[in-house]
Amino acid sequence: MRAARFYAPGKPLALEEIPAVAPGAGEACVEIKGCGICGTDLHIALEGSIQLPKTPITLGHEAAGVVAEIGPGVDGWKRGDRVAIFPNVACGACYACREGREVLCLGAQVLGVNRDGAFADSITLPATCLLPLPEAVPFTVGAIAADAVSTAYRAVVHRGALRSRESVAVFGCGGLGIHGIKVARLLGASRIIAVDVAPGALRRAREAGATETVDAREGDVAKRIRSLTAGEGVDLALEFVGLKASVTEALRSLKRGGRCVVAGVGPDRVELPPLRSFVGSELSLLASMGFTREDVKTVMGLAASGRLDLASSVTDVIPLAQINEGFRRAFAKEGDPIRIVVVP
Numbered sequence: 464m465r466a467a468r469f470y471a472p473g474k475p476l477a478l479e480e481i482p483a484v485a486p487g488a489g490e491a492c493v494e495i496k497g498c499g500i501c502g503t504d505l506h507i508a509l510e511g512s513i514q515l516p517k518t519p520i521t522l523g524h525e526a527a528g529v530v531a532e533i534g535p536g537v538d539g540w541k542r543g544d545r546v547a548i549f550p551n552v553a554c555g556a557c558y559a560c561r562e563g564r565e566v567l568c569l570g571a572q573v574l575g576v577n578r579d580g581a582f583a584d585s586i587t588l589p590a591t592c593l594l595p596l597p598e599a600v601p602f603t604v605g606a607i608a609a610d611a612v613s614t615a616y617r618a619v620v621h622r623g624a625l626r627s628r629e630s631v632a633v634f635g636c637g638g639l640g641i642h643g644i645k646v647a648r649l650l651g652a653s654r655i656i657a658v659d660v661a662p663g664a665l666r667r668a669r670e671a672g673a674t675e676t677v678d679a680r681e682g683d684v685a686k687r688i689r690s691l692t693a694g695e696g697v698d699l700a701l702e703f704v705g706l707k708a709s710v711t712e713a714l715r716s717l718k719r720g721g722r723c724v725v726a727g728v729g730p731d732r733v734e735l736p737p738l739r740s741f742v743g744s745e746l747s748l749l750a751s752m753g754f755t756r757e758d759v760k761t762v763m764g765l766a767a768s769g770r771l772d773l774a775s776s777v778t779d780v781i782p783l784a785q786i787n788e789g790f791r792r793a794f795a796k797e798g799d800p801i802r803i804v805v806v807p
Protein backbone atom coordinates (compact mmCIF):
# COMPACT_ATOMS: atom_id res chain seq x y z
CA MET A 464 0.00 0.00 0.00
CA ARG A 465 1.01 3.62 -0.42
CA ALA A 466 1.72 5.74 2.65
CA ALA A 467 2.97 9.31 3.20
CA ARG A 468 5.98 8.82 5.48
CA PHE A 469 7.46 11.50 7.69
CA TYR A 470 11.24 11.40 8.23
CA ALA A 471 12.26 14.80 9.59
CA PRO A 472 10.82 18.33 9.98
CA GLY A 473 11.12 20.44 6.85
CA LYS A 474 11.58 17.40 4.60
CA PRO A 475 8.71 16.58 2.24
CA LEU A 476 6.68 13.51 3.17
CA ALA A 477 7.87 10.51 1.16
CA LEU A 478 5.17 8.63 -0.72
CA GLU A 479 6.31 5.03 -0.29
CA GLU A 480 5.06 1.52 -0.93
CA ILE A 481 5.00 -0.28 2.42
CA PRO A 482 3.44 -3.64 3.34
CA ALA A 483 -0.18 -3.44 4.52
CA VAL A 484 -0.54 -4.82 8.06
CA ALA A 485 -2.86 -7.82 8.45
CA PRO A 486 -5.20 -7.26 11.41
CA GLY A 487 -4.34 -9.26 14.52
CA ALA A 488 -6.70 -10.29 17.30
CA GLY A 489 -9.13 -7.48 18.12
CA GLU A 490 -7.97 -5.40 15.16
CA ALA A 491 -9.44 -4.21 11.88
CA CYS A 492 -7.95 -2.93 8.65
CA VAL A 493 -9.71 0.13 7.25
CA GLU A 494 -9.46 1.30 3.66
CA ILE A 495 -9.01 5.07 3.97
CA LYS A 496 -11.52 7.25 2.08
CA GLY A 497 -10.45 10.58 3.55
CA CYS A 498 -7.97 12.04 6.04
CA GLY A 499 -7.89 15.72 7.04
CA ILE A 500 -4.74 17.82 7.25
CA CYS A 501 -4.66 19.18 10.81
CA GLY A 502 -2.54 21.89 12.45
CA THR A 503 -0.81 19.14 14.42
CA ASP A 504 0.46 17.59 11.16
CA LEU A 505 1.91 20.96 10.16
CA HIS A 506 3.57 21.41 13.59
CA ILE A 507 5.20 18.00 13.13
CA ALA A 508 6.16 18.06 9.47
CA LEU A 509 6.88 21.69 8.68
CA GLU A 510 7.67 23.48 11.95
CA GLY A 511 9.19 20.65 13.96
CA SER A 512 7.52 22.14 17.05
CA ILE A 513 6.05 18.74 17.97
CA GLN A 514 8.70 16.04 18.11
CA LEU A 515 7.82 12.42 17.50
CA PRO A 516 9.17 9.48 19.50
CA LYS A 517 10.05 7.49 16.38
CA THR A 518 10.48 8.08 12.66
CA PRO A 519 9.76 7.28 9.93
CA ILE A 520 6.04 7.23 10.59
CA THR A 521 2.87 7.64 8.54
CA LEU A 522 1.12 10.89 9.56
CA GLY A 523 -2.64 11.54 9.62
CA HIS A 524 -5.19 11.24 12.44
CA GLU A 525 -8.50 12.64 11.09
CA ALA A 526 -9.78 9.76 9.03
CA ALA A 527 -12.78 7.84 7.77
CA GLY A 528 -13.10 4.83 5.51
CA VAL A 529 -14.50 1.36 4.99
CA VAL A 530 -13.71 -1.79 6.96
CA ALA A 531 -11.59 -3.95 4.63
CA GLU A 532 -10.58 -6.85 6.88
CA ILE A 533 -11.27 -8.00 10.41
CA GLY A 534 -8.98 -9.88 12.77
CA PRO A 535 -10.05 -12.69 15.11
CA GLY A 536 -12.28 -11.80 18.06
CA VAL A 537 -13.83 -8.64 16.63
CA ASP A 538 -17.59 -8.39 17.11
CA GLY A 539 -20.02 -5.91 15.64
CA TRP A 540 -18.12 -5.00 12.49
CA LYS A 541 -18.06 -6.50 9.02
CA ARG A 542 -16.30 -5.84 5.73
CA GLY A 543 -17.75 -2.83 3.94
CA ASP A 544 -18.95 -1.02 7.09
CA ARG A 545 -18.52 2.75 6.87
CA VAL A 546 -16.46 4.05 9.77
CA ALA A 547 -14.88 7.13 11.25
CA ILE A 548 -11.72 6.57 13.24
CA PHE A 549 -11.18 7.55 16.87
CA PRO A 550 -7.52 8.62 16.75
CA ASN A 551 -6.48 7.70 20.30
CA VAL A 552 -5.56 4.10 20.99
CA ALA A 553 -6.08 4.11 24.75
CA CYS A 554 -4.67 1.53 27.16
CA GLY A 555 -8.11 0.77 28.64
CA ALA A 556 -6.62 0.07 32.06
CA CYS A 557 -5.42 3.32 33.63
CA TYR A 558 -7.68 5.45 35.89
CA ALA A 559 -8.44 7.90 33.06
CA CYS A 560 -9.63 5.07 30.82
CA ARG A 561 -11.62 3.49 33.66
CA GLU A 562 -13.33 6.84 34.23
CA GLY A 563 -14.21 7.04 30.52
CA ARG A 564 -11.75 9.84 29.79
CA GLU A 565 -9.64 7.99 27.27
CA VAL A 566 -8.22 11.16 25.83
CA LEU A 567 -6.37 11.63 29.14
CA CYS A 568 -5.08 8.03 29.06
CA LEU A 569 -1.65 7.77 30.64
CA GLY A 570 -0.48 5.38 27.93
CA ALA A 571 -2.40 6.62 24.88
CA GLN A 572 -1.00 6.13 21.43
CA VAL A 573 -2.16 8.70 18.93
CA LEU A 574 -2.37 7.90 15.23
CA GLY A 575 0.22 9.76 13.22
CA VAL A 576 2.11 10.65 16.41
CA ASN A 577 3.01 7.47 18.30
CA ARG A 578 1.86 4.96 15.68
CA ASP A 579 1.25 4.89 11.94
CA GLY A 580 -1.58 7.18 10.84
CA ALA A 581 -3.99 7.43 7.95
CA PHE A 582 -2.32 9.30 5.09
CA ALA A 583 -2.19 5.91 3.41
CA ASP A 584 -4.32 3.48 1.42
CA SER A 585 -5.24 1.65 4.62
CA ILE A 586 -4.65 1.52 8.36
CA THR A 587 -4.74 -1.38 10.81
CA LEU A 588 -5.78 -0.55 14.36
CA PRO A 589 -7.78 -1.88 17.34
CA ALA A 590 -11.46 -2.27 16.43
CA THR A 591 -12.27 -0.21 19.55
CA CYS A 592 -11.19 2.82 17.48
CA LEU A 593 -13.99 2.31 14.94
CA LEU A 594 -17.09 4.49 15.09
CA PRO A 595 -20.10 3.98 12.80
CA LEU A 596 -20.26 6.59 10.05
CA PRO A 597 -23.89 7.35 9.14
CA GLU A 598 -24.87 6.84 5.49
CA ALA A 599 -25.83 10.53 5.23
CA VAL A 600 -22.34 11.72 6.21
CA PRO A 601 -19.75 11.76 3.39
CA PHE A 602 -16.34 10.26 4.13
CA THR A 603 -14.66 13.65 3.89
CA VAL A 604 -16.94 15.03 6.61
CA GLY A 605 -16.62 11.86 8.72
CA ALA A 606 -12.85 12.32 8.52
CA ILE A 607 -12.90 15.77 10.09
CA ALA A 608 -15.76 15.04 12.53
CA ALA A 609 -13.27 13.47 14.88
CA ASP A 610 -10.72 16.06 15.97
CA ALA A 611 -11.44 19.28 14.03
CA VAL A 612 -15.13 19.36 14.97
CA SER A 613 -15.27 17.21 18.10
CA THR A 614 -12.46 19.11 19.85
CA ALA A 615 -14.42 22.33 19.42
CA TYR A 616 -17.66 20.57 20.39
CA ARG A 617 -16.19 19.37 23.68
CA ALA A 618 -14.78 22.83 24.48
CA VAL A 619 -18.13 24.57 23.89
CA VAL A 620 -20.59 21.99 25.18
CA HIS A 621 -18.87 20.04 27.96
CA ARG A 622 -16.16 22.33 29.29
CA GLY A 623 -17.79 25.66 28.42
CA ALA A 624 -21.30 24.39 29.33
CA LEU A 625 -22.78 27.00 26.99
CA ARG A 626 -26.47 27.72 27.57
CA SER A 627 -28.82 29.29 25.06
CA ARG A 628 -28.90 33.10 25.03
CA GLU A 629 -25.40 33.36 26.51
CA SER A 630 -22.81 35.49 24.77
CA VAL A 631 -19.59 33.98 23.40
CA ALA A 632 -16.23 35.24 22.17
CA VAL A 633 -14.17 32.88 19.99
CA PHE A 634 -10.43 33.55 19.82
CA GLY A 635 -8.85 32.02 16.72
CA CYS A 636 -11.01 31.20 13.70
CA GLY A 637 -9.06 28.36 12.11
CA GLY A 638 -10.18 24.74 11.89
CA LEU A 639 -11.17 24.61 15.57
CA GLY A 640 -12.60 28.11 16.04
CA ILE A 641 -14.87 27.92 13.00
CA HIS A 642 -16.45 24.79 14.47
CA GLY A 643 -16.65 26.44 17.89
CA ILE A 644 -18.72 29.15 16.20
CA LYS A 645 -20.95 26.64 14.41
CA VAL A 646 -21.59 24.71 17.65
CA ALA A 647 -22.22 27.91 19.67
CA ARG A 648 -24.75 28.99 17.07
CA LEU A 649 -26.44 25.58 17.19
CA LEU A 650 -26.75 25.90 20.97
CA GLY A 651 -28.47 29.26 20.64
CA ALA A 652 -25.77 31.70 21.75
CA SER A 653 -27.20 35.24 21.73
CA ARG A 654 -24.09 36.69 20.22
CA ILE A 655 -20.87 35.21 18.89
CA ILE A 656 -17.90 37.55 18.62
CA ALA A 657 -15.09 36.14 16.48
CA VAL A 658 -11.49 37.29 17.03
CA ASP A 659 -8.60 36.68 14.63
CA VAL A 660 -5.74 38.48 12.91
CA ALA A 661 -6.57 37.31 9.38
CA PRO A 662 -9.32 39.12 7.44
CA GLY A 663 -10.04 35.91 5.50
CA ALA A 664 -10.59 34.01 8.75
CA LEU A 665 -12.95 36.72 10.02
CA ARG A 666 -14.95 36.62 6.80
CA ARG A 667 -15.24 32.85 7.15
CA ALA A 668 -16.25 33.30 10.80
CA ARG A 669 -19.19 35.50 9.73
CA GLU A 670 -20.23 32.86 7.20
CA ALA A 671 -20.11 30.26 9.98
CA GLY A 672 -22.43 32.29 12.21
CA ALA A 673 -20.38 34.91 14.07
CA THR A 674 -22.54 37.96 14.79
CA GLU A 675 -19.57 40.32 15.13
CA THR A 676 -15.87 40.18 14.34
CA VAL A 677 -12.86 41.80 15.97
CA ASP A 678 -9.56 42.13 14.12
CA ALA A 679 -6.97 41.54 16.86
CA ARG A 680 -4.35 43.55 14.94
CA GLU A 681 -6.30 46.69 15.73
CA GLY A 682 -5.46 46.51 19.46
CA ASP A 683 -7.25 46.15 22.81
CA VAL A 684 -9.47 43.21 21.93
CA ALA A 685 -11.13 42.92 25.35
CA LYS A 686 -12.10 46.59 25.32
CA ARG A 687 -13.74 46.18 21.92
CA ILE A 688 -15.58 43.05 23.06
CA ARG A 689 -16.87 45.03 26.04
CA SER A 690 -18.04 47.85 23.82
CA LEU A 691 -19.95 45.31 21.68
CA THR A 692 -21.67 43.96 24.81
CA ALA A 693 -22.83 47.22 26.39
CA GLY A 694 -19.78 47.21 28.66
CA GLU A 695 -20.63 43.82 30.18
CA GLY A 696 -18.26 41.34 28.56
CA VAL A 697 -19.16 37.79 27.49
CA ASP A 698 -20.40 34.75 29.41
CA LEU A 699 -17.98 32.39 27.68
CA ALA A 700 -14.63 32.99 25.99
CA LEU A 701 -13.16 30.15 23.92
CA GLU A 702 -9.45 30.21 23.19
CA PHE A 703 -8.37 28.11 20.18
CA VAL A 704 -5.02 29.80 19.55
CA GLY A 705 -2.68 28.61 22.30
CA LEU A 706 -0.91 31.91 23.01
CA LYS A 707 -0.48 33.89 26.23
CA ALA A 708 -1.79 37.08 24.59
CA SER A 709 -5.07 35.55 23.50
CA VAL A 710 -5.68 33.78 26.84
CA THR A 711 -5.09 37.12 28.58
CA GLU A 712 -7.56 38.91 26.29
CA ALA A 713 -10.06 36.06 26.63
CA LEU A 714 -9.99 36.39 30.42
CA ARG A 715 -10.24 40.18 30.21
CA SER A 716 -13.30 39.94 27.95
CA LEU A 717 -15.38 37.98 30.50
CA LYS A 718 -18.32 39.39 32.40
CA ARG A 719 -18.61 38.69 36.12
CA GLY A 720 -19.10 34.94 36.64
CA GLY A 721 -17.77 34.26 33.13
CA ARG A 722 -15.90 31.16 31.95
CA CYS A 723 -12.81 30.97 29.80
CA VAL A 724 -12.06 27.64 28.09
CA VAL A 725 -8.62 27.15 26.56
CA ALA A 726 -8.28 24.49 23.86
CA GLY A 727 -5.23 26.00 22.13
CA VAL A 728 -1.94 24.31 22.98
CA GLY A 729 1.56 25.79 23.05
CA PRO A 730 4.63 26.41 25.17
CA ASP A 731 3.46 29.78 26.61
CA ARG A 732 3.06 30.33 30.34
CA VAL A 733 -0.13 32.25 31.16
CA GLU A 734 -0.92 34.61 34.01
CA LEU A 735 -4.11 34.91 35.98
CA PRO A 736 -5.60 38.37 36.54
CA PRO A 737 -4.97 39.86 40.01
CA LEU A 738 -6.81 37.67 42.50
CA ARG A 739 -9.03 40.57 43.59
CA SER A 740 -10.63 40.52 40.14
CA PHE A 741 -10.24 36.79 39.38
CA VAL A 742 -11.88 35.81 42.66
CA GLY A 743 -13.93 39.00 43.05
CA SER A 744 -15.57 38.40 39.66
CA GLU A 745 -15.75 34.64 40.26
CA LEU A 746 -14.12 33.81 36.91
CA SER A 747 -13.39 30.28 35.70
CA LEU A 748 -10.37 29.24 33.65
CA LEU A 749 -10.70 25.74 32.20
CA ALA A 750 -8.72 23.61 29.78
CA SER A 751 -10.33 21.38 27.17
CA MET A 752 -8.39 18.49 25.68
CA GLY A 753 -9.54 16.44 22.72
CA PHE A 754 -12.91 14.67 22.83
CA THR A 755 -14.59 11.39 23.64
CA ARG A 756 -16.04 8.71 21.41
CA GLU A 757 -19.51 9.98 22.42
CA ASP A 758 -18.59 13.50 21.29
CA VAL A 759 -17.68 12.19 17.82
CA LYS A 760 -20.92 10.18 17.61
CA THR A 761 -22.95 13.24 18.59
CA VAL A 762 -21.17 15.42 16.04
CA MET A 763 -21.77 12.85 13.29
CA GLY A 764 -25.44 12.62 14.30
CA LEU A 765 -25.76 16.41 14.06
CA ALA A 766 -24.08 16.34 10.65
CA ALA A 767 -26.32 13.48 9.45
CA SER A 768 -29.49 15.32 10.47
CA GLY A 769 -28.30 18.50 8.78
CA ARG A 770 -28.34 20.50 12.05
CA LEU A 771 -24.60 21.05 11.78
CA ASP A 772 -23.34 21.98 8.32
CA LEU A 773 -19.89 20.48 7.96
CA ALA A 774 -19.77 20.11 4.18
CA SER A 775 -18.62 23.74 3.99
CA SER A 776 -15.74 22.88 6.35
CA VAL A 777 -14.10 20.70 3.70
CA THR A 778 -12.38 23.40 1.70
CA ASP A 779 -10.70 21.07 -0.74
CA VAL A 780 -10.11 17.41 -1.54
CA ILE A 781 -6.72 16.32 -2.90
CA PRO A 782 -5.17 12.96 -3.89
CA LEU A 783 -2.47 11.35 -1.74
CA ALA A 784 0.11 12.10 -4.45
CA GLN A 785 -0.39 15.85 -3.79
CA ILE A 786 -0.10 15.67 -0.01
CA ASN A 787 3.02 17.86 0.22
CA GLU A 788 1.29 20.55 -1.83
CA GLY A 789 -1.72 20.22 0.51
CA PHE A 790 0.53 20.67 3.57
CA ARG A 791 2.12 23.73 1.97
CA ARG A 792 -1.25 25.33 1.21
CA ALA A 793 -2.61 24.58 4.69
CA PHE A 794 0.53 26.01 6.31
CA ALA A 795 0.48 29.17 4.16
CA LYS A 796 -3.29 29.42 4.78
CA GLU A 797 -3.59 29.83 1.02
CA GLY A 798 -7.26 30.54 0.27
CA ASP A 799 -8.02 30.40 4.04
CA PRO A 800 -8.75 26.67 4.09
CA ILE A 801 -10.75 25.22 7.00
CA ARG A 802 -9.79 21.64 6.20
CA ILE A 803 -8.07 20.11 3.20
CA VAL A 804 -8.90 16.40 3.04
CA VAL A 805 -6.58 13.87 1.41
CA VAL A 806 -8.32 11.04 -0.43
CA PRO A 807 -5.98 8.14 -1.33
Ligand SMILES: [Zn+2]
Pocket residue numbers: 501502503504524525610611
Ligand atom coordinates in the same frame (compact mmCIF):
# COMPACT_ATOMS: atom_id res chain seq x y z
ZN1 LIG B 1 -5.63 17.08 14.73
Ligand SMILES: [Zn+2]
Pocket residue numbers: 553554555556557558559560567568569570571
Ligand atom coordinates in the same frame (compact mmCIF):
# COMPACT_ATOMS: atom_id res chain seq x y z
ZN1 LIG C 1 -5.45 4.45 29.70
